[in-house]
Amino acid sequence: MNQAFVSIKDVITEHAKWIDARFSLQDVDFGLKEYNKEHIQNAVYWDLAEDLSDLSLAGGRHPLPSKENLTELYRSSGLQLEDTILIYDDGGSPFAARAWWVLQYGGFTNARILLEGYEELKVSGCAIEQEQFVSPAQTLVQPNWQDHLYASRRDVEQVVAGELDAVLLDARAPERYRGEKEPIDKKAGHIPTARNFNWEELKEAGSYQVKRAEEQLKQIASPNDEVIVYCGSGVTASPLFAALSELGYQNVRLYMGSFSDWISQDDAPIETK
Numbered sequence: 001m002n003q004a005f006v007s008i009k010d011v012i013t014e015h016a017k018w019i020d021a022r023f024s025l026q027d028v029d030f031g032l033k034e035y036n037k038e039h040i041q042n043a044v045y046w047d048l049a050e051d052l053s054d055l056s057l058a059g060g061r062h063p064l065p066s067k068e069n070l071t072e073l074y075r076s077s078g079l080q081l082e083d084t085i086l087i088y089d090d091g092g093s094p095f096a097a098r099a100w101w102v103l104q105y106g107g108f109t110n111a112r113i114l115l116e117g118y119e120e121l122k123v124s125g126c127a128i129e130q131e132q133f134v135s136p137a138q139t140l141v142q143p144n145w146q147d148h149l150y151a152s153r154r155d156v157e158q159v160v161a162g163e164l165d166a167v168l169l170d171a172r173a174p175e176r177y178r179g180e181k182e183p184i185d186k187k188a189g190h191i192p193t194a195r196n197f198n199w200e201e202l203k204e205a206g207s208y209q210v211k212r213a214e215e216q217l218k219q220i221a222s223p224n225d226e227v228i229v230y231c232g233s234g235v236t237a238s239p240l241f242a243a244l245s246e247l248g249y250q251n252v253r254l255y256m257g258s259f260s261d262w263i264s265q266d267d268a269p270i271e272t273k
Contacts, residue, residue: 004100004242005208006086006112008124016084017136018043019077021052021095022118025235031095034118040088041127044077044134046099048235060261061184061233064102064150071143074106078136081144084110091117092206094199097238101254104245107144113242115207151228151253153261159228160192160269166226168194171237172259179272184232187263189270191230195220199231199240210243223249230255230262 020043024030028049035045046052051073053062065073079085085108089096096113103111114121122128158164170190175181177196182188190196197220202213221227227249231237234256244252255261262268 002104002109002245004097004113004246005115005210007115008121008126011086011112012084013086013126016086017077017079019085019087019096019099020045020118021048021087021089021099023048023089023093023095031089036132038128038130039134040118040121041129042134042136043088044136046073046077048095048098052095052098052102058261058264059153060257060259060264062235062256063261064105064234064256067143067145070102070106071141073102074108074141074143075139078139079108080139080141081107082110083108084112086112086114088114088116088118088121091115091120092203092208093117094236094239097242098235101149101238101241105146105149107146113208113239117206149253151230151255153255153257155253156191156228156230156255156262164226166228167221168255169221169227169229169240170194170196170259171199171229171231171240172196173198173200176232179270185260185263187270189272191259191262192269192271194230194271197240199236202239202243208239208243210246213243214247217244217247221249223247225249226251226253228253228255230258232258233260234258 018040020039022031054065057063087096100113159166177190179189229237
């Protein structure tokens, strides 16, 4: 079992590295503005659009950056593979989970998503600072790439064609999965054969409560199944990936391009129901 989530009261923070992943899909400048006002002492800021995605690439709305760019991100953030890394957002958001997945992909096995959001961390007594540019000592870390965590479009095509035995798991709201409502993408529905689990079901009172979803998830996919999770653009599928990992699912991958990548080809099949 790979622990993904942790409460601040259950972790030793003395030598931890901090990552602030606050963001808003409705206001892309929100996270950096909030970080520049104040943040956890010594935290570096990872922006969903600028650091955790490469919007110049094809492959959905939030494509994964190249390994070269991710390596530079790790190094400029002062990280080593063995570091304790604590990641926060506003609490119950998908952005810290996206950063956590990016660290898992690079082989950082001691990274955790904090259950508490920034305001709760302040109340808990975490040291705060107003420095706008935290510049940790750069490292020469060599990532230990975990390519088995990443699902390509070709992998998903093989599942749809029956050539690969895996469960596609759509993390979007049921009405988007069924194609009844689509506020973002140009087409509505889901990838054929996909099952649905709304990532919001992982939360209660604004925080992740992963165990409460365990039985429901097991009814959708067995811990022994190969599971490929996706959403609209690979963001909200990240907490579902993290939850499955924490619940003991051993073979989970993230289709980073997700539905926005799938429908980029006009002849891609779509199901609605």
